[in-house]
Amino acid sequence: MRFWKATPGTDRIDVLGLDKSGRRRIAVLASVRLLVVLAVLLGGYFVVPVEGFKADNPTAAWVGLSIVILVFLAVLVLEARIVVAARVPQVRAVAAAVESVMLFICLFALLHLSLSTTDPASFSEPLDRMGALYFSVSTLATVGFGDISPATQLTRAVVTVQMLAGLGVLVLIGKVTFYAARQGMTRNP
Numbered sequence: 001m002r003f004w005k006a007t008p009g010t011d012r013i014d015v016l017g018l019d020k021s022g023r024r025r026i027a028v029l030a031s032v033r034l035l036v037v038l039a040v041l042l043g044g045y046f047v048v049p050v051e052g053f054k055a056d057n058p059t060a061a062w063v064g065l066s067i068v069i070l071v072f073l074a075v076l077v078l079e080a081r082i083v084v085a086a087r088v089p090q091v092r093a094v095a096a097a098v099e100s101v102m103l104f105i106c107l108f109a110l111l112h113l114s115l116s117t118t119d120p121a122s123f124s125e126p127l128d129r130m131g132a133l134y135f136s137v138s139t140l141a142t143v144g145f146g147d148i149s150p151a152t153q154l155t156r157a158v159v160t161v162q163m164l165a166g167l168g169v170l171v172l173i174g175k176v177t178f179y180a181a182r183q184g185m186t187r188n189p
Contacts, residue, residue, distance in 0.1 A: 026088055034095045038102055045106045046129055050113050064114060065158055068107040069165070076100055076173065080180040089184030093177040100173045101140075108162050109136035115155050122155040123148055140166040 079096040086092035109132040116127035125148060127135060135148045139162055150156040 026091055030088075030091045030095055034098060037095070037099055041099070041102055041106060045109065045133065048110070050110060050117060050129075064111050065161060068111050072100075072104055072107055072169075075103055076176055080176050083177055083180035084184040086181075086184055089181040092184075093181035096177045096180075097173050100177070101170070104166070104169055105133070105136045105140055108139070109133040111158060112136060112155075115158065119152065122150065122152050124151050136162070139163060142166075 079100055083089050083092045083096050109129075112123070112135055113127055113129060113132035115122045116132065120126040123135070125131070127148070131148065138144055138148075139159060142163075150159045
């Protein structure tokens with residue numbers, strides 16, 4: 001039994017054309033999917049092995065930072081493609097935005113954890129996984145409570161890159177995902 005009506009000439013679902021139960025069902029399904037993706041992402045963050053950088057030079061950290069940025073951009077492109085192909089692109093765009101922000105936070109948290117593992121004096125206190133996640137979130141949110149701070153030139157540089165990237169990443173995620181949703185709504189099957 002279908003609880004939605006496809007937009008004429010496409011297989012896309014017009015959320016505004018749904019009745020209340022149809023909108024509720026789509027919202028519940030999207031929420032459950034989002035929670036599962038976030039649980040997998042956070043679960044992966046807490047179990048992926050993290051070692052410090054083996055070299056005594058900062059090149060390893062910059063390579064790590066480059067990998068973080070490339071992985072993030074690759075996932076953002078993949079998310080945009082998924083949004084365009086989604087049956088309900090508007091709803092998928094919101095989920096993609098949340099997932100992308102969480103990925104950005106987790107990737108930088110892993111980088112901060114690696115820096116702290118390499119040199120516990122990199123931050124004002126040694127970071128564990130929760131501490132690195134907390135620091136990454138407070139940096140992105142521009143809250144910066146002051147309880148954890150970068151202590152070396154290298155970590156200050158990496159955190160500066162995160163702060164600058166964080167300013168643009170929210171706009172970038174919004175633009176890419178919602179542009180993809182508009183494309184998905186106008187695209188024929």
